[in-house]
Amino acid sequence: MNFEEYATAWLRDRKLADRTRERSESVTRLHILPTFGAGSVADVTTARVRSWRGKLLAAGVGEPTVVKAYQLLRALMNTAVDDELIRRNPCRIKGADRYDVPERPVLTVAEVFAVADSIAPRYRLLVLLAAFTTLRFGELAALRRRDIDLKGLTVTVRRAQAELQDGRLFDKAPKSAAGVRSVSFPAELLDAVTHHLEHFAAPGRDGHVFVGPQGGQLRRSNFRDDWVKARKAAGITAELHFHDLRHTGNTLASTAGASTRELMTRMGHSSSRAALIYQHMTSDRDRAITDRLGAMIRGGGGVLPGASGETPEQR
Known part of the structure; x- marks a missing residue:
């Protein structure tokens, strides 16, 4: 199964609010498909996911965006497991699904x-x-x-x-x-x-x-x-x-x-x-x-x- 075709169908079939859909499609297009789109769903390995995430951060992509991209990829691969396209979700990087929000100022x-x-x-x-x-x-x-x-x-x-x-x-x-x-x-x-x-x-x-x-x-x-x-x-x-x-x-x-x-x-x-x-x-x-x-x-x-x-x- 081609990854881009599967990801496109997966996003299309999800029930999302308009703003959430817009952002999810944008993150997928800009940060997920350039790396994984041409291959198959089964080509996505833990090592490739780890390398992809590291390259995004090194390129200066904001951490919140990288976390969002990782969360989307993990959710997509969970569905691929359910669809029996792969046996195990390759998105298993500890801490990659969250980031520390800096302390915000508090006014008197x-x-x-x-x-x-x-x-x-x-x-x-x-x-x-x-x-x-x-x-x-x-x-x-x-x-x-x-x-x-x-x-x-x-x-x-x-x-x-x-x-x-x-x-x-x-x-x-x-x-x-x-x-x-x-x-x-x-x-x-x-x-x-x-x-x-x-x-x-x-x-x-x-x-x-x-x-x-x-x-x-x-x-x-x-x-x-x-x-x-x-x-x-x-x-x-x-x-x-x-x-x-x-x-x-x-x-x-x-x-x-x-x-x-x-x-x-x-x-x-x-x-x-x-x-x-x-x-x-x-x-x-x-x-x-x-x-x-x-x-x-x-x-x-x-x-x-x-x-x-x-x-x-x-x-």
Whole structure:
């Protein structure tokens, strides 16, 4: 069986989300087929896999991409074992399916507000919610007005925005059932949320909460320059990514007393089916966590959100 023909059919028959399929096809085309495509499935040996992986790393291909390529090749060869094309999976390199993620920077509450106050006003709430609800960029970009409960002080995640390489945007379901969730935000952010909905959100219950200056959907590529400028203006010297706000929020919530299970619930993570069925965080406990976050905001030098940015003393 020719490897390229088998790999093409294998990818075609897999049930994958559009963005995942696009990336998997790209990694296969760029990093797997050039080495293995011309031969047969049975020609893939452990020694060849080890040599292939080493050459990718030596050529400067990023470790996350190399790990993804290895994981794809291993999954494909597992299917080849099931199809009785080979007897044993040759992808048996210890540690090749994972990599150590470098420690990401964590901001203080005051630094979060410094960045939020340095960015364009239409993106201020985006920064604050990323830090204090730990929502991902795609989840924030997909939020609609009806997902914001001002009375209950919650944000409900029902979908996430994804962008294909050709620039097309689409909303997709979260990766797991745990991704659909309601997350409380501190009462200290209510003024900022209300102000944003009044001045910057698209109209109608189904209007996007965050849109660009011309009213179009939020894009990572268009937002990146605003983020970098705000980070530098706030005096943050570390190479801070927007996603690091999620890491910051997780750390702050942990400091506020959240358990591992509660953190996983807020972040939309799941470790096993049993955890999803039997271990749920109560809304009362979620509120207690966000109340502690609110106290940290008041004590951390953050400006209480409002149209004017006035502190309580100035009011």
